[in-house]
Amino acid sequence: MTKLYITRHGETEWNTKGIMQGFGNSPLTELGREQGKWLRDRMKDLHIDVIYSSPSGRAYETAEIIKGDRDIELLADDGLREINMGQWEGLCQDEIKELSEENHFNFWNLPSKYISVDGENYYESRERSYNTITKILEKEKGKTILIVTHTVTLKGFLNMLQNQEIDSIVKPPFIKQTSLTEIDFNEDGYKILNLACMEHHEYSRKEFNE
Template identity: 60%
Template sequence: MTKLYITRHGETEWNKLGKMQGWNDSPLTELGKVQAQWLRDRVKDINFSKIYTSSSDRAYKTAEIIKGDRNIEIVPSLDLREIRLGVWQGLTQEEISELNKENHYNYWNKPEKYITVEGAEGFEEVRDRAYRTIMKMVRENKGKEILVVTHTTVLKGFMCALQKKEIKDLWEPPFIKQTSLTVVEFDEDENYKIITNADASHHQYIFKEYNQF
């Protein structure tokens, strides 16, 4: 069996502000770093052959924290970056809604009706590059365990393609929390079994400053 572990980066400053990041970036918050530490502790006994990460700094920093002091190669990939959002990047949800309320609604609720904005990718493009990129990593690590650190839409797109679902089903539950863990096993014929999907049971909201979560 080849085992794929896939996660989303930790919380960022723009996540807190409700801003769309896309190919832009913002640093991890203190909570985001702690979330990565929680996942690090959860997977500390897994012998990853490699850690693949989006080249965006928020994902790369998450990967570094999960790696800790272990001798594991971290491989950045442009193709693991979040959906490119063009003119929406850096805007809040409210600002985007003011530009085009219907298209903003469709983005989150009826993705099959979302009209790609200027300078952006469509959901189909992200789904296809996510599947192509991640399955190539799976094939290059047969019989091994790998970790992929990426973004919500890439993860959702990959799972959508893997399960042969339609774009209209892209946002169906579960919600992808920061550093939640999805695990998929593949046999030699690339038949797959989903072991866990967006599981965040390792999140430990025990710190006073995080009680609101």
């Protein structure tokens, strides 16, 4: 059996401002680093053979935080980057709406109709993420793998894995920062054990206890 843990990076400065990142990057916030520590603490007693991360700083730093002082190989893979948003990268939501309100709506609601300018559409991003993660699973067969990546990348992989229509990528569950998805793969297929689980987040635990 091959076990895959897959997560999204912690909160970034641009996340808090509603600015599109894509292949671009902004630093983790203090909360973003804390989110990485919460997942690190959740996973500290779980065996992990290897960690793969998007090379984007926000994801790689999150991977380093989760790894902590454990002796686990950490590898960057370009195929795990977020969807390339081209012209939109570094722009806030209002600026994007000024360029095209319809395309802005489609990005968030109808991926099949989203048209990228100098970047990737959802179909291209989904294929890239699925092919990349499938190759990692083949290379590391029989091991326990952690992947640190991005929302659209993660949702695209799950979308293609489950043979879903592309527009379902934007449907719940939303992939919140450092939420944890756990999937077991064997000769008969796969089983999703956890999907975007938030139990380790401090505020989630407080809400549960209240």
